[in-house]
């Protein structure tokens with residue numbers, strides 16, 4: 001396998017949207033309870049935040065975290081989660097069939113987000129609720145004082161406004177599984193009116209309209225078109241969600257799923273721009289890809305790993321839900337998804353890997369026990385750390401691998417950023433070939449590299465296979481190791497990428 005990549009300092013896509021490296025904390029399974037929050041854990045601080053988990057979150061480096069759902073938000077009463085903890089009600093959460101204690105709510109999340117140094121992306125309930133509750137929440141969170149809701153916030157211990165800028169107008173309301181799901185017409189009008197009312201309270205907020213729950217939805221395309229036909233002027237982003245998994249051992253197609261992600265994004269961009277043109281709008285709506293990841297959704301209909309909605313939590317508190325264990329292959333695929341997001345940095349401005357801890361997550365933790373990094377932690381952490389400056393437009397000439405689903409695709413998938421201030425180029429590279437190493441040449445036209453600052457690779461461990469993973473009692477089996485022999489020859493970077501690998 002060979003690949004030649006040409007970079008030119010004048011060919012750039014966009015400033016790196018730093019919000020692309022977002023994550024997601026939902027009240028689902030053990031993401032909040034026994035994930036980020038576990039009073040009584042030996043590592044918990046006085047507020048019950050797990051310090052071991054917080055440390056891993058800081059190392060992972062998400063820039064923005066979406067909260068509190070997800071499907072959960074479509075039945076959530078945000079007022080349940082504020083005020084004295086002992087007075088907070090226990091409720092049935094219909095989305096995941098669990099009992100929500102409300103011990104953790106908005107104030108706790110705001111404090112946790114400060115500790116984690118992340119921006120908050122707050123979702124409002126447009127499943128069972130509407131305009132009034134959403135604008136009340138903006139007033140509670142962002143208005144300084146002197147009104148009912150803002151004074152209640154102060155009474156509950158937060159003198160200063162939370163100043164939350166980024167808001168989701170509901171979640172996956174096109175989905176029949178969603179509590180209070182809607183037609184595109186119903187949702188489009190509701191989103192429009194809710195957005196207006198929220199902005200009357202705080203004109204500085206940014207708003208995300210719900211797009212399709214995935215590309216396979218029968219209403220994909222028409223949903224976005226109808227919703228934006230109503231709400232284009234009132235919103236800033238439309239959301240995308242996508243989850244991928246390996247089907248029937250077809251690993252070649254799985255490794256190529258970023259081809260689908262690219263096409264999905266292009267489709268949403270086209271739909272946004274069609275509405276913009278027809279409506280003679282001047283402002284630009286962009287994309288918030290606010291749920292994406294690898295998620296093994298089939299074959300998990302057991303008590304502890306229930307399929308999406310059906311069996312779910314059996315009305316327990318924080319049951320184990322969809323705690324996928326990620327392997328080497330999954331990490332390489334996640335690397336290609338991050339590349340796809342970067343390549344679309346001119347239109348995708350926010351993205352959130354779903355989720356942050358335990359629930360399809362880069363970080364795992366056990367109740368009363370340890371916390372550790374999954375394989376997918378590594379590509380996320382390095383891209384979040386190093387993708388700075390501008391996204392470069394690459395010319396890639398790569399050998400192909402053949403796949404059932406996507407035909408011939410590039411064996412080497414790549415994205416790159418250039419931080420002029422620091423004088424650094426970051427290259428993110430996946431080798432999709434299972435058998436062949438990739439001989440890589442990167443021609444850095446006009447950028448003249450003088451040294452390699454660092455080079456790392458995640459690949460199959462020597463004594464392992466492509467399904468090797470990190471688990472509680474073997475936490476560092478899969479990780480980054482030095483990528484040897486990266487040279488600069490006549491101003492070009494030369495490297496050899498191991499089969500099935502992700503390199504930086």
Ligand code: AHR
Pocket residue numbers: 026028069070071072171172291354355
């Ligand atoms: O992230 C898990 C779930 O996937 C979210 O709650 C929902 O929005 C999506 O279907």
